[in-house]
Amino acid sequence: MNERFTGDIVYASVENPFNSGLRHKNFAFEVSGSLPILEERALYYGSYNDCDDWFSVISFGVCLILLAGSHPNARGHIMTQDELKRAVADAALAYIKSKLENDTVLGIGTGSTANLFIDALAKIKGQISATVASSEASAQRLKSHGIPVYELNTVDRVDFYVDGADESNHSLQLIKGGGAALTREKIITAVAQEFICIADESKLVQTLGQFPLPVEVIPMARSYVARELVKLGGDPIYREGVVTDNGNVILDVFNFSIEQPLAMEEMINNITGVVTNGLFALRPADVLLLGTAEGIKTLFAE
Ligand code: 5RP
16 A cells, blocks of 8 residues: 555555456545544545445555554654644644634734644635734735735734744743744734634643743843843843844843743833733633644643
């Protein structure tokens, strides 16, 4: 049997060992990235309808069984972080798909997981009437797929916001901003009716702060803000060469164990010159879709 994986569609062909002459059967199975193939509904595009003999039926079954063993999510395969991100992006698509209406406005985040979500969204772009993006990069990616992107000021609401995170605790309070898009992400989060966070399991932590906390700062206030962050117990490092979509700079605060995310978010935002910081505690995620080796877990705030 020959098989190859191309995203969500798996192709397979079987040669008939019982007959002389050239007799092949070609199959394509659509699978979700989140579950082993045998647990998924397999859609069959092959020649089943023009199945003329038992060979077709038997080879179809053989393909299914063999592919189940060789699919990346099959038992025994350790999924990479990228595979987990892809699985969770697919899960987010499934999560919102059933809730989409004609006038749904989707907020789209930034980063590698959000990029995979954008690519997944392209498959149903005919059902997407409006998106707003949390960065120029995401807006570009959406447009490249032909998905309509609007300015936030031109829409009266955002129904869902889908975005990744650098860390989440069990209250679904987050650290974000690894991609320097934290301010626009926080603005869309504030507007969104439902914030769906998508992340691989490495992002779930007990206490926030192992990931350096990004703080977006007006350029002329950089040194002053850094001194104030030191007073709060952190070690701020200037992210050199990075200018945000808003024309500002980023300080990454290392060695911060953030026991009180709500208070810390407010304290940092109160430093003059800070635009915003990457703590999403005042407005945490509503749901966290977490890609794990055991499959997708859906977490709500504890
Ligand atoms: C960008 C972000 C991202 O959501 C965060 O950095 C996670 O990125 P990735 O999905 O690439 O791991 O906040 O500003």
